[in-house]
Amino acid sequence: xxxSSLEFLFxxxxxxxxxxxxxxxxxxxxxxxxxxxxxxGWGEPVYVVIMLYSIVVDYICGYFAGKYRETxxxxxxxxxxxxxxxxxxxLGFFKYYTFIITNLQLLPFDFLQAIPTFADVELPIGISFYxxxxxxxxxxxxxxxxxVQKNITSFGAYVTLFPQLIAGPxxxxxxxxxxxxxxxHNIDLFASGIRTxxxxxAKKILLANAAxxxxxxxxxxxxxxxxxxxxxxxxxxxxFQIYFDFSGYSDMAIGLGKMMGFRFKENFFYPYVSKSxxxxxxxxxxxxxxxFREYVYIPLGGNRCAKWKMYRNIIVVWLVTGFWHGxxxxxxxxGLYYCLFLLIEKTFLLKWLxxxxxxxxxxxxxxxxxxxxxxxxFEDMSAGVTYLGYMFGQGVTAFSEPGVTFxxxxxxxxxxxxxxxxxxxxxxxYYKIYQKNQLxxxxxxxxxxLGLVVCTAYLVDSSYNxxxxxxx
Amino acid sequence: xxxKKTKKSIDSNSxxxxxxxxxxxxxxxxxxxxxxxxxxxxxxxxTFAILLFVTPxxxxxxxxxxxxxxxxxFTKETFFSGEFGEEFGDYMADQFPLRNFFVGVKAAxxxxxxxxxxxxxxxxxxxxxxxxxxxxEKHLETNISAASVFANxxxxxxxxxxxxxxxxxxxxxxxxxxxxxxxxYSDRIWNTLDTMTDDGGLDYxxxxxxxxxxxxxxxxxxxxxxxxxxxxxxxxxYCEIIRQLGKEPYAKEDFKIETVTENFYGTTWSAxxxxxxxxxxxxxxxxxxxxxxxxxxxxxxxxxxxxxxFSYTQEDGFKFAVKKGFxxxxxxxxxxxxxxxxxxNFGLTKITKDTDEERExxxxxxxxxxxxxxxxxxxxxxxxxxxxxYYTKSMIAFAEENEIDNVLLLYNMETLTEAGYLxxxxxxxx
Numbered sequence: 001x002x003x004s005s006l007e008f009l010f011x012x013x014x015x016x017x018x019x020x021x022x023x024x025x026x027x028x029x030x031x032x033x034x035x036x037x038x039x040x041g042w043g044e045p046v047y048v049v050i051m052l053y054s055i056v057v058d059y060i061c062g063y064f065a066g067k068y069r070e071t072x073x074x075x076x077x078x079x080x081x082x083x084x085x086x087x088x089x090x091l092g093f094f095k096y097y098t099f100i101i102t103n104l105q106l107l108p109f110d111f112l113q114a115i116p117t118f119a120d121v122e123l124p125i126g127i128s129f130y131x132x133x134x135x136x137x138x139x140x141x142x143x144x145x146x147x148v149q150k151n152i153t154s155f156g157a158y159v160t161l162f163p164q165l166i167a168g169p170x171x172x173x174x175x176x177x178x179x180x181x182x183x184x185h186n187i188d189l190f191a192s193g194i195r196t197x198x199x200x201x202a203k204k205i206l207l208a209n210a211a212x213x214x215x216x217x218x219x220x221x222x223x224x225x226x227x228x229x230x231x232x233x234x235x236x237x238x239x240f241q242i243y244f245d246f247s248g249y250s251d252m253a254i255g256l257g258k259m260m261g262f263r264f265k266e267n268f269f270y271p272y273v274s275k276s277x278x279x280x281x282x283x284x285x286x287x288x289x290x291x292f293r294e295y296v297y298i299p300l301g302g303n304r305c306a307k308w309k310m311y312r313n314i315i316v317v318w319l320v321t322g323f324w325h326g327x328x329x330x331x332x333x334x335g336l337y338y339c340l341f342l343l344i345e346k347t348f349l350l351k352w353l354x355x356x357x358x359x360x361x362x363x364x365x366x367x368x369x370x371x372x373x374x375x376x377x378f379e380d381m382s383a384g385v386t387y388l389g390y391m392f393g394q395g396v397t398a399f400s401e402p403g404v405t406f407x408x409x410x411x412x413x414x415x416x417x418x419x420x421x422x423x424x425x426x427x428x429x430y431y432k433i434y435q436k437n438q439l440x441x442x443x444x445x446x447x448x449x450l451g452l453v454v455c456t457a458y459l460v461d462s463s464y465n466x467x468x469x470x471x472x
Numbered sequence: 473x474x475x476k477k478t479k480k481s482i483d484s485n486s487x488x489x490x491x492x493x494x495x496x497x498x499x500x501x502x503x504x505x506x507x508x509x510x511x512x513x514x515x516x517x518x519t520f521a522i523l524l525f526v527t528p529x530x531x532x533x534x535x536x537x538x539x540x541x542x543x544x545x546f547t548k549e550t551f552f553s554g555e556f557g558e559e560f561g562d563y564m565a566d567q568f569p570l571r572n573f574f575v576g577v578k579a580a581x582x583x584x585x586x587x588x589x590x591x592x593x594x595x596x597x598x599x600x601x602x603x604x605x606x607x608x609e610k611h612l613e614t615n616i617s618a619a620s621v622f623a624n625x626x627x628x629x630x631x632x633x634x635x636x637x638x639x640x641x642x643x644x645x646x647x648x649x650x651x652x653x654x655x656x657y658s659d660r661i662w663n664t665l666d667t668m669t670d671d672g673g674l675d676y677x678x679x680x681x682x683x684x685x686x687x688x689x690x691x692x693x694x695x696x697x698x699x700x701x702x703x704x705x706x707x708x709x710y711c712e713i714i715r716q717l718g719k720e721p722y723a724k725e726d727f728k729i730e731t732v733t734e735n736f737y738g739t740t741w742s743a744x745x746x747x748x749x750x751x752x753x754x755x756x757x758x759x760x761x762x763x764x765x766x767x768x769x770x771x772x773x774x775x776x777x778x779x780x781x782f783s784y785t786q787e788d789g790f791k792f793a794v795k796k797g798f799x800x801x802x803x804x805x806x807x808x809x810x811x812x813x814x815x816x817n818f819g820l821t822k823i824t825k826d827t828d829e830e831r832e833x834x835x836x837x838x839x840x841x842x843x844x845x846x847x848x849x850x851x852x853x854x855x856x857x858x859x860x861x862y863y864t865k866s867m868i869a870f871a872e873e874n875e876i877d878n879v880l881l882l883y884n885m886e887t888l889t890e891a892g893y894l895x896x897x898x899x900x901x902x
Contacts, residue, residue, distance in 0.1 A: 018518075410650070446512065
C-alpha cells in the first residue's frame with residue numbers, strides 16, 4: 001500500500017491509528033507490528049513471509065552479537081556476518097539474480113543458458129529499504145551503539161514499521177532504540193506530525209504527480225514527435241517529480257512517525273539549492289548516504305588510510321550506491337557519474353566553486369544533477385541516448401510544436417511553484433507565521449486540514465499516481 | 473569529507489529538530505491550534521471513512537456518464553494475487569462520498585494554478601473543448617478505407633452514397649483555443665483524412681470547414697459543455713447535405729425554434745470538472761406536423777418500457793419501441809439531455825412519416841452527431857439510422873434488401889479516430 005491513496009487514508013490509517021491509541025502503551029508496539037504487516041501484505045500478501053524471515057534472522061543474530069560482543073569477538077563477528085549474508089541473500093535473489101544471470105548469459109558458454117532467470121519473480125516492495133534497516137540492528141549491537149532488543153514484538157515493530165517501510169527513510173536501529181522502549185504521545189507531537197504528513201502528501205500528490213504526468217507525456221510524445229523543447233522540459237519535470245515524490249514520501253513517513261511518538265531524522269534538505277555536488281549529496285536522501293557511510297565507507301577504512309585506499313573506498317561506495325537503486329547498468333553508471341564529480345570536486349573544483357559567484361556554482365550543480373537524472377531514468381540506455389539526442393536537436397521534428405509550447409506556457413505558474421517549493425523559503429515563511437500568535441497558528445491548522453481536502457480531491461479524480469520505488 | 477559530511481548532515485537534522493522543538497516549546501501557547509489541527513484533520517478522515525462504508529454504492533454515474541467500480545470480488549485467488557487490493561483502490565475512488573464535490577475541488581485547484589486545462593479539456597470560461605493532439609490514425613485509416621470500399625461497392629449497385637464528416641469542437645472552434653495551440657493538430661488530422669479519402673476515391677462533404685467558416689460569427693454551433701453540435705450547427709450541416717442529395721433545404725423561417733432546457737451539462741463539462749461553468753440551452757427546431765412521424769427503435773433490452781408515449785411491437789422477430797415524433801422528453805430532466813433527440817444511441821432506428829404518399833428512404837450510417845439532424849432530414853426522407861457499434865450486418869445487403877437508393881455516411885472526427893468499427897462496412901461490399 002502507498003500513503004498517497006484513498007485506501008491508505010480512509011481505511012488503513014483511520015483504522016490503525018484508532019486501534020493504536022485505543023490500546024495501552026504496552027501493547028502499542030504489538031499493534032504497530034500487526035498493522036505494519038497488513039500494510040505490507042495489502043498489495044503482495046505472499047511477501048509478508050520475507051518480512052517475518054527478516055525479523056527472525058536479525059532477532060537471533062542480534063541476540064548473539066550482543067551476547068558475545070564483550071566475551072568472544074569472533075562469535076559476535078560471525079553473527080554479524082550471518083545477518084549480512086542472510087539479508088543480502090534475500091535482496092540478492094529478488095533484486096539482482098535475474099540481472100546477473102541474464103548478463104552472464106551474454107557470455108558464449110552453453111551451460112549458462114540453462115540457468116533459470118526467474119525473470120517473472122516480482123521485487124518485493126521496499127526490500128532494499130527494510131533489509132538495510134534490519135542489518136543495521138545487528139551491526140549496531142556489535143558495535144555497541146545499541147542494546148539488544150529482547151522483546152521480539154518491539155523488534156518486529158522496528159523492522160516492519162509501516163511509515164518508512166517502503167520508501168524510507170532508512171532508520172538506523174540506534175536512532176530509535178530508546179523510542180521503541182518508551183516514547184511520548186501527546187497532542188503537540190501529534191499535530192506536528194499531521195502538519196508534516198500533509199506537507200509530504202501535498203508534495204507527492206499536488207507537485208510530484210502533476211510533474212510526473214507531464215514528464216510521461218513528453219517522454220511518450222518524444223517517441224513519435226520529438227522536439228528539443230519537449231525533451232528538455234520533460235527531463236526538468238522528471239527532476240521535479242523525483243524530488244517531490246521521494247521527499248514527499250519521507251515527509252509523510254516522518255509525520256506518521258511523529259503522530260505515534262517517533263522522531264525520525266530528516267531525509268531531504270532542499271537538495272536543489274546546492275552549490276556543489278558534494279553539497280547535493282549532503283542534502284539528498286540523507287538516511288541512505290548516512291547508511292553507506294556508516295556501514296560501508298567507514299568499515300572499509302574511510303579516509304583515515306592511505307590516499308589510494310580512500311579513493312578506492314569512495315569508488316566502492318558509489319558503485320554500491322548506484323547498484324542499490326536498481327539492478328540495471330544505468331544505475332551503476334549513475335553512481336559512478338556522481339563518484340566522478342565528487343572526486344573532481346574533492347581534488348580542486350570545490351575550492352573554485354566557493355570563489356565563483358553563487359549563481360554559477362548553482363547552475364553547475366543543477367546541470368550535473370539534471371543529467372544525472374537522465375542517466376537514472378532510462379534503464380534502456382539506447383533509449384536514453386536517443387532522448388539525449390533530442391535534447392540537442394538530433395532526430396527531432398522541430399524545436400517545438402504548438403502542443404509543447406502550450407504545455408510549457410500553461411505550466412509557467414506551476415513551474416514557479418515547483419521552484420519555490422524546492423527552496424527553504426516556504427518553510428521559513430511558515431515558521432515566521434507560526435511563531436506570530438495563536439490566531440496565526442489556528443489559521444495554519446485550517447490550512448493543513450484544507451491541504452488534506454485538496455489532496456483527497458486529487459486522489460478521487462486521479463488517473464495518474466505512480467509509485468517510483470518498485471525498483472529500489 | 474567524512475567529518476564535514478557528518479557535520480553537515482547533522483546540521484540539516486538539527487535544523488529540523490530545532491524547528492520541531494520550536495513547535496514543542498510553544499506547547500502551552502499552541503495547545504488550541506494543535507487540538508484544532510488534530511480535530512480538523514482526523515475529523516475529516518474519520519467522517520469520510522465512515523461515510524464511505526455506510527453510504528450505499530452507486531452503480532452508475534450520470535454526471536460522468538460511466539459505470540462505477542463496485543466492491544471487488546474477494547476470493548483467495550484475487551487476494552493473494554494482489555488483484556483485490558488494486559481493484560479496491562478503484563472502488564474507493566469511484567464510490568467516494570461527495571465524489572462530485574471533490575472532482576470540482578480538483579478542477580478549481582488546477583484553474584487557480586492557471587493550467588488552462590483539466591483532464592485534457594481546455595477551459596475557456598464556460599466554453600469547454602476536449603484536447604487531443606494526436607488522435608489514432610490507424611483507426612482513421614481502417615474506417616476510411618472501409619468506407620471507400622463500401623462506397624465503391626454501392627456505386628456498382630447504383631446506390632448513391634454521400635459521406636459527410638464533421639469536426640470535433642477543437643477542429644471547428646480553434647479560435648476559442650489558446651492562440652499558441654491553434655489549429656495545428658486539427659489541420660494535421662484533416663490533411664491525413666484528405667490523403668486517405670483521395671487514396672480510396674471517396675468524396676466527402678467537409679462539415680468541419682463549413683462550420684469553421686461560421687465559427688467566428690457565432691459561438692453556439694457546438695454546445696459549450698458538450699462535444700456535440702447544437703441544433704444550429706446541425707441545421708447548417710443539413711443544408712449542405714440535402715443539397716448534395718439534390719434537394720432544397722427548408723429555410724430557417726420554416727421552423728419554430730423552441731428552447732426546451734437551459735440546464736444541459738454535457739460530456740466535456742463532466743470531464744473538465746468545472747462545476748461553476750454554466751450549462752447550455754437545447755433548442756428544438758419544431759415545424760407543423762412534426763408529431764406526425766413514427767419512430768421505431770430496436771430496443772432488445774426494453775429500456776423504454778413504461779416510458780411516456782412508448783409502446784412496443786415485434787418486427788422481424790425483434791422488439792421495437794415505438795413513439796410519435798422525434799423527441800423523448802424524459803431525457804430533458806436527466807443528465808444526458810442530448811438523448812432527447814431520438815432517444816440516444818441504438819443499433820437501428822426507423823423514422824417514417826404517417827402518410828400514404830410514397831417517400832424515398834435514406835439510410836443513415838452514423839454516430840450521435842446525426843441525432844439532431846433527424847428532424848430536418850425527416851422532412852425529405854423516411855429514415856433508417858444504423859449505429860454500427862450495435863448493428864453489425866452487411867450494409868450493402870441491408871440497402872439492397874430494403875431497396876434503398878440513398879445512403880448517408882455521417883461521422884465526426886472523434887468517432888473516426890477512437891475505434892475502427894466502420895470496418896464492418898466491408899462486409900458483403902465487393
